[in-house]
Amino acid sequence: MEFKFDMEKNKDKVIEFQDFLNEKKSTKGPLMPALQQAQEVFGYLPMEMLEVISKTLQIPMAEIYGVATFYSQFSFIPQGENKISVCLGTACYVKGAQNILEEIESQLGIKSGLTTPDQKFSIASARCVGDCSIAPVILVNEDVYAKVKKSEIKDIINKYK
Amino acid sequence: MMTKERMDSIKEVLKPKIVEKLIGEDKVELRGDEVVLKGEYYKKQVRIALKNCDIVDPTNIEEYIAFDGYYALYDSLTKKKPGDIVEEIKNSLLRGRGGAGFPTGRKWDEAYRYQADKKYIICNADEGDPGAFMDRSILEKDPHSVLEGMALGGYAIGSDQGYIYVRAEYPMAVKRLEIAIKQAREYGLLGENIFGTGFNFDIELRLGSGAFVCGEGTALMESIEGRRGMPRPKIHRTAHVGLWGKPTIINNVETLANVPVIINKGYEWFRGIGTEESPGTKVFALVGKVENAGLVEVPMGMTLREIIFDIGGGAQDGKEYKAVQTGGPSGGCIPADLIDTPVDFESLGKIWSIMGSGGMVVMDENTCMVDIAKFFLDFSVEESCGKCVPCREGTKRMYEILDRITKGEGVEGDIERLEELSETVSSASLCGLGQTAPNPVITTLKYYRHEYEDHIHNKSCPAKSCKPLIKYFIEDTCIGCTRCAKACPVSCISGKVKELHVIDQSMCIKCGACYDVCPVKPIKAVSII
Ligand SMILES: Cc1cc2nc3c(=O)[nH]c(=O)nc-3n(C[C@H](O)[C@H](O)[C@H](O)COP(=O)(O)O)c2cc1C
Ligand code: FES
Numbered sequence: 001m002e003f004k005f006d007m008e009k010n011k012d013k014v015i016e017f018q019d020f021l022n023e024k025k026s027t028k029g030p031l032m033p034a035l036q037q038a039q040e041v042f043g044y045l046p047m048e049m050l051e052v053i054s055k056t057l058q059i060p061m062a063e064i065y066g067v068a069t070f071y072s073q074f075s076f077i078p079q080g081e082n083k084i085s086v087c088l089g090t091a092c093y094v095k096g097a098q099n100i101l102e103e104i105e106s107q108l109g110i111k112s113g114l115t116t117p118d119q120k121f122s123i124a125s126a127r128c129v130g131d132c133s134i135a136p137v138i139l140v141n142e143d144v145y146a147k148v149k150k151s152e153i154k155d156i157i158n159k160y161k
Numbered sequence: 162m163m164t165k166e167r168m169d170s171i172k173e174v175l176k177p178k179i180v181e182k183l184i185g186e187d188k189v190e191l192r193g194d195e196v197v198l199k200g201e202y203y204k205k206q207v208r209i210a211l212k213n214c215d216i217v218d219p220t221n222i223e224e225y226i227a228f229d230g231y232y233a234l235y236d237s238l239t240k241k242k243p244g245d246i247v248e249e250i251k252n253s254l255l256r257g258r259g260g261a262g263f264p265t266g267r268k269w270d271e272a273y274r275y276q277a278d279k280k281y282i283i284c285n286a287d288e289g290d291p292g293a294f295m296d297r298s299i300l301e302k303d304p305h306s307v308l309e310g311m312a313l314g315g316y317a318i319g320s321d322q323g324y325i326y327v328r329a330e331y332p333m334a335v336k337r338l339e340i341a342i343k344q345a346r347e348y349g350l351l352g353e354n355i356f357g358t359g360f361n362f363d364i365e366l367r368l369g370s371g372a373f374v375c376g377e378g379t380a381l382m383e384s385i386e387g388r389r390g391m392p393r394p395k396i397h398r399t400a401h402v403g404l405w406g407k408p409t410i411i412n413n414v415e416t417l418a419n420v421p422v423i424i425n426k427g428y429e430w431f432r433g434i435g436t437e438e439s440p441g442t443k444v445f446a447l448v449g450k451v452e453n454a455g456l457v458e459v460p461m462g463m464t465l466r467e468i469i470f471d472i473g474g475g476a477q478d479g480k481e482y483k484a485v486q487t488g489g490p491s492g493g494c495i496p497a498d499l500i501d502t503p504v505d506f507e508s509l510g511k512i513w514s515i516m517g518s519g520g521m522v523v524m525d526e527n528t529c530m531v532d533i534a535k536f537f538l539d540f541s542v543e544e545s546c547g548k549c550v551p552c553r554e555g556t557k558r559m560y561e562i563l564d565r566i567t568k569g570e571g572v573e574g575d576i577e578r579l580e581e582l583s584e585t586v587s588s589a590s591l592c593g594l595g596q597t598a599p600n601p602v603i604t605t606l607k608y609y610r611h612e613y614e615d616h617i618h619n620k621s622c623p624a625k626s627c628k629p630l631i632k633y634f635i636e637d638t639c640i641g642c643t644r645c646a647k648a649c650p651v652s653c654i655s656g657k658v659k660e661l662h663v664i665d666q667s668m669c670i671k672c673g674a675c676y677d678v679c680p681v682k683p684i685k686a687v688s689i690i
Binding site: 073 | 289297454546
């Protein structure tokens with residue numbers, strides 16, 4: 001998928017982000033907070049913003065790229081409007097989370113880690129979201145679904161269509 | 162500025178109110194002069210790290226103060242020297258709750274004795290073990306206990322700056338910590354000149370970004386410094402050369418939550434709980450196929466049976482209890498016949514598992530042990546940082562072997578190959594991730610070798626869980642209700658109403674939908690062979 005970062009449309013966000021960087025510039029170890037802020041504000045890490053980080057914090061692009069690719073929370077492509085995370089932690093796994101993930105993949109026609117062509121949904125797997133006592137758990141955006149059954153998936157997805 | 166008088170008056174006014182309200186809601190009861198949660202589930206528990214959880218309002222610092230909060234800090238700053246705190250923690254024999262069980266006092270002593278212009282204390286709140294949420298609960302429900310523990314640690318080693326490294330998957334914990342830090346600053350319990358003693362201490366939050374290896378102390382420091390979270394070779398102790406090259410103490414959330422209570426009640430009290438070598442309590446996340454899942458905090462040395470059966474109610478849905486996995490990806494599976502093992506650092510080590518951070522995942526007869534080993538290896542492959550070869554390549558090869566075994570493609574010699582790789586990876590890896598990654602394989606091979614052999618030689622999965630090795634089959638108890646045929650996503654079930662149905666094995670994708678919907682009782686007409 002090709003994505004173009006629209007500077008004009010994101011003008012306010014870019015200014016806000018630049019302010020954040022200026023403030024962090026003098027603190028120790030500012031790179032991680034900077035990347036986290038970019039991910040939060042823009043929903044992914046646009047190349048244009050990585051360049052801004054590089055210039056402001058005086059860190060080479062290669063190093064920034066190295067750090068950004070190491071951590072699974074950072075993404076280089078925009079996420080779908082609705083983010084489905086399927087917990088595949090141990091507690092969820094022994095309670096059949098793999099089947100739940102497969103069901104969601106087949107319902108949406110995409111594999112985990114990808115976004116649907118209409119950019120409505122993306123699927124990701126998570127490593128324990130800390131709700132193990134109500135496993136298996138899936139998250140849609142901020143909503144937590146507990147003790148999910150395969151037969152409930154369709155209804156859950158439909159809520160967000 | 163906060164004073165003792167102000168704390169006393171907060172406590173005097175607020176505590177009776179909170180207790181009265183909770184008793185009114187029938188949530189708590191009094192055990193001696195302690196307020197504890199009410200109910201069968203809590204009867205056998207002894208709560209130190211979780212003592213305030215679900216009792217105080219975590220967003221109100223005054224409620225924490227009302228339950229003796231920040232008194233340990235007050236007493237220490239006004240009456241004790243840093244060395245006294247170090248001694249107290251050393252004498253308590255408190256051991257790290259983050260996994261390795263290293264004596265906290267010894268670690269603090271190292272940093273206390275080392276001269277430097279700047280020192281740091283880090284709270285490890287990365288809680289990476291998938292299937293565990295002890296730290297999450299403490300952070301969300303009693304964040305001040307961690308802040309106070311850190312301030313005490315800071316005073317003891319001579320540090321004025323703390324960091325809390327929280328995993329990004331816990332947004333609520335981050336929020337609660339932000340509120341707690343803000344309130345502590347407003348009340349003069351963090352910041353400059355705390356209690357007017359001239360002691361300065363502040364805490365900054367840092368977020369993880371989804372890398373399990375960042376729970377390892379030196380990788381975590383790399384991450385705070387803004388680099389890839391790769392562990393450092395252990396040339397120096399971090400207590401001497403840590404964050405930004407300065408002496409640094411890193412402790413787990415639960416370890417720190419124990420500190421204020423120990424300072425308040427004294428090391429002798431603490432040593433009176435638990436076992437001789439592992440005093441105190443441990444919080445466990447009792448999850449998986451267990452009747453009553455949840456957090457339990459029990460004295461060290463309680464047996465697995467008491468935890469899983471007396472508190473947890475045994476396996477779920479009347480199934481047969483098979484094993485419990487402790488220690489997450491670094492731990493092992495403990496079979497049913499070792500259920501009377503006491504839970505402490507030494508005893509679990511003797512049976513090849515580890516205490517770990519406190520994950521306890523219960524498994525029943527339908528859990529395949531080869532599949533579980535594969536699950537953990539998959540985790541280690543994904544989370545290996547790639548710095549050292551044994552871990553990066555070794556875990557991958559082990560995963561491939563396990564994968565083919567579960568697919569029914571295992572070959573003669575696979576078990577031996579796994580054993581050889583296990584030894585290489587655990588002895589040659591750079592950090593704890595690689596050194597312990599083979600543990601799930603080693604323990605399942607030790608206790609469930611026959612399951613591996615069944616997969617390889619007989620191409621069968623005794624737990625009936627590995628899809629390529631099972632078949633769905635309709636018995637002649639079928640009542641011909643047609644539900645399975647309707648549910649089948651690939652329409653491979655044929656049969657007339659009220660007649661025996663048949664599955665076309667060549668088309669079956671083994672999704673289990675027919676089994677799920679079959680209404681025949683008590684034994685379903687769809688069987689798995
Ligand atoms: C791969 C790996 C992951 C770890 N993850 C965590 C973790 O998530 N939380 C934690 O407290 N300790 C974790 N540890 C242990 C830390 O390295 C360290 O021992 C611990 O934070 C020290 O604190 P304690 O002595 O209070 O337990 C991990 C270790 C390794 C090797
Ligand atoms: S394993 Fe899924 S929430 Fe913990």
